[in-house]
Amino acid sequence: MSYLQAIVIALIQGVTELFPISSLGHSVLVPAWFGGSWQTLVTQSSQPSSESSFYLAYIVALHCATALALLWYFRADWVRIILGFFRSLLRSVKDRKVSIDGRDEKLAWMIIVATIPVGLTGVALEHSFRVLFAKPISAAVFLFINGLVLLGGERLRRRQLPVLAPDRNQTAVAQGGGSRKRSEIQEGRAADARITRLSFLDSLYVGVLQIAALFAGISRSGVTMVGGLWRGLDHEDAARFAFLLATPAILAAGLLKIPSLTGSAGAHIHGQVAVGVVVAGVAAYFSVRFLMRYFQTRTLTPFAIYCLVVGAASFIRFS
DSSP: OOHHHHHHHHHHHHHHTTTTTOHHHHHHHHHHHHOGGGHHHHHHHTSSOGGGOHHHHHHHHHHHHHHHHHHHHTHHHHHHHHHHHHHHHHHHHHHTSOOOOSHHHHHHHHHHHHHHHHHHHHHHHHHHHHHHHOSHHHHHHHHHHHHHHHHHHHHHHHHSOOOOOSOHHHHHHHHTTTOSOOOHHHHHHHHHHHHTTSOHHHHHHHHHHGGGGGSTTOOHHHHHHHHHHHTTOOHHHHHHHHHHHHHHHHHHHHHHHGGGGGSGGGTTOHHHHHHHHHHHHHHHHHHHHHHHHHTTTOOSHHHHHHHHHHHHHHHHHHO
16 A cells, blocks of 8 residues: 555545545545555455455554544543543442433433444444445445435434524523634533433434444444434534544444554554554544534535435446
8 A cells, every 4th residue: 555545545534434425435435436556455445354454454543543533622522521421430339320410421321322232233243244345336335325314314304303402602692701702612511411401212223323334335423413313403413422422433443453553464554554544633633623613504415415426426337
């Protein structure tokens, strides 16, 4: 893998992991479209294990970079969530019963509940899904399906009453002493309060949808956003919840397989990995910044159209 290939794939990974258009699908389709030496990367993506595939080892490193970018962007939230988890855990041990008090503690347990299904499924079936479906024609089909899911989510959203707090602009004025510029920390707390109006069963429903992202072409952030819209969140809060849910899942998947970089698969790509991690991390950070602002006023529809067009074109190209 050349440095040019490493940079291009890292840039694609950093953007498409968070944009609702499937990073795994693009990591298969983009090299396939380029052809030539890039085609080797597509072949590598369906190798039996990351220990025998330098491309999978590389993608693992990029996933870790994306997760770290999410952790940094939502660092204030994660401090509160982690502290809330330990408060709840210690109190539960002391009282000998489950004890959850306040939004930070509830959000921590919501994330845990939502992560368990995809964690168990990923460990059991990720290998099978990747070997069978990490191919251009399959990725094209699932990318098209992803577009349909996003359109369906928007249609469903129009039929739902969102879980709304007071008008965001009015809240911003109240928080900013007359200024319309809102405090990110204060708005983060307000958003978490809206998210925790959902039940644990709601969070489980949304978390189960992450399993679909094991198919190359289905976007984790896309399906979880649709799940959030389905349960009554607006676009901005659905995106926030989706990114919070994605962080432990992406990080755990990366850390689980990071040892492959120390084996034969990563033996000759250490330099490419170092460059790619930086590129993917920076791209992911600016992507989440952009998307959190984008979803304040906009919808999933443009991403749905993109997936439908690219999915259909790729299916024609590789069928």
